[in-house]
Amino acid sequence: MNQSALERAWYRRGSWAALLLPLSWLFTGLSGFRKRRLQKKVRPPFSVPVVVVGNISVGGTGKTPLLLSIIDYFTGQGFRPGVVSRGYGGKCLSYPCLVTPGSVSSEVGDEPLLYAGKCPVVVDPDRDRAVHYLLQQQDCDVVFSDDGLQHYAMQRDIEIAVIDGQRGFGNGFCLPAGPLREPPERLQTVDFVVVNTASGDFFLSHPGRYEMAIEALAFTRLGDQKVIDAHAWSGDKKVHAVAGIGHPQRFADTLQRLGFDVELHAYPDHHVFTGSELLFEDRKPVVVTAKDAVKLVDFDPGTVDVDIWSLSVAARVDEHFLQQLVQKVICCQTKKTA
Structure with a gap:
């Protein structure tokens, strides 16, 4: 089965998904074990708030334009944001790598070049190391992680999950039988859920739910x-x-x-x-x-x-979401400097 056929199967329940369920159970079990192991490690907190903007599914959810809008809003509020990214689609000669005007997508990836037009950006498969390097090299007072919701080796203060409101959770299964990296229950532990263009039949209850278009x-x-x-x-x-x-x-x-x-x-x-x-x-x-x-x-x-x-x-996202996010970041900053 090719990738496009597999993705079509993810968004409807069918025989292919059923055949792959044992592998999904294995994936979920191993992922859960890895998560618990990494969360047990004691890591010193960063000196500034770290905000993860990610998702629990593979495929596009609108995360990139949302993060660009968040960066613009925080800059307008007087913050000095920075971004760390895995740099998917690129391969630098060495890591961590500070994205510059001369960087190319084959080295740093696609999204980092978009973010770099607005704020300092560091790419590194090791996001924890990327944050340390960014704070050493740049005067940032808040760091946003492009994706990385499942990168539990990185300490974080605030989590934002972006959901595709049209496709939802697909067939509801984790990889490879479905599109999910983690079960939907994971959303209960994030601070905000932003739903991109929700369809009429998509329902998700969360105290921090907001809509975007x-x-x-x-x-x-x-x-x-x-x-x-x-x-x-x-x-x-x-x-x-x-x-x-x-x-x-x-x-x-x-x-x-x-x-x-x-x-x-x-x-x-x-x-x-x-x-x-x-x-x-x-x-x-x-x-x-x-x-x-x-x-x-x-x-x-x-x-x-x-x-x-x-x-x-x-x-375009509810400004109340942006205001609430700013308040959480300010609260984190206050605690870190107390």
Whole structure:
């Protein structure tokens, strides 16, 4: 069974999921054992609050745009945020690695380049080490971990879980029979749950539950960097949507809501594109995600004779959530300096 077929099976109960259940039970048992072992280790707390923004499922949930919005809000409130990340999709020559304007996605990954446009970022598979290095190198007063909810070797003060409100928990099984990294009960221990575009049949009760939605902002053309408001597109409405993200259909849905006739070309998360994958016989415009666009900074659109645009989006979340998060961070800061 290929990856796409497996993912389809995750979001409905069927024979494939049933066959894989024994492996899911093994995965859950081993993960639980590892979690308990790591949590028993006594680690000194960091000097600043550490906030994990992650999820309990594989695939895209909207975590990246949410964290970008959180960074913007905290910066606007006078904080000095920093980010640590595993750097999925990249491989540095050595770790920890401070992301710089000259960094490339093949070394540091996709998301870190987006965050680095807003605040200091360090990538390292060892997130605990990444936090120490970030605090040594940069004057940050709060650290956000991009993903890492299951990285129990890293001490944390606040946890935010992001849930795909359209796909929910899929068939409810843990890997490999389902999409879950941990059982849904894990959400009972996090501080906040942010649900991205909840569908009518998705129900989740949590005292720290908030809603978010993805809003399209603007198109930027690769090459000359021409910018067009997302709602002011006057060109051909028939486009090729090319995406190497966790949930490509959500990207296509966003374009369709803007009135586009979309042909989706979905690739695995963190996929590295070649020129031929962006070339189509009809020469219709190609639209990629902002996350994929960072991998195309050195790509010359003239080599494929077609317009390639990236679509930037933003997470619109209840401001009460952001205010509550700020209050928790301030409370943590007070305790750490007492």
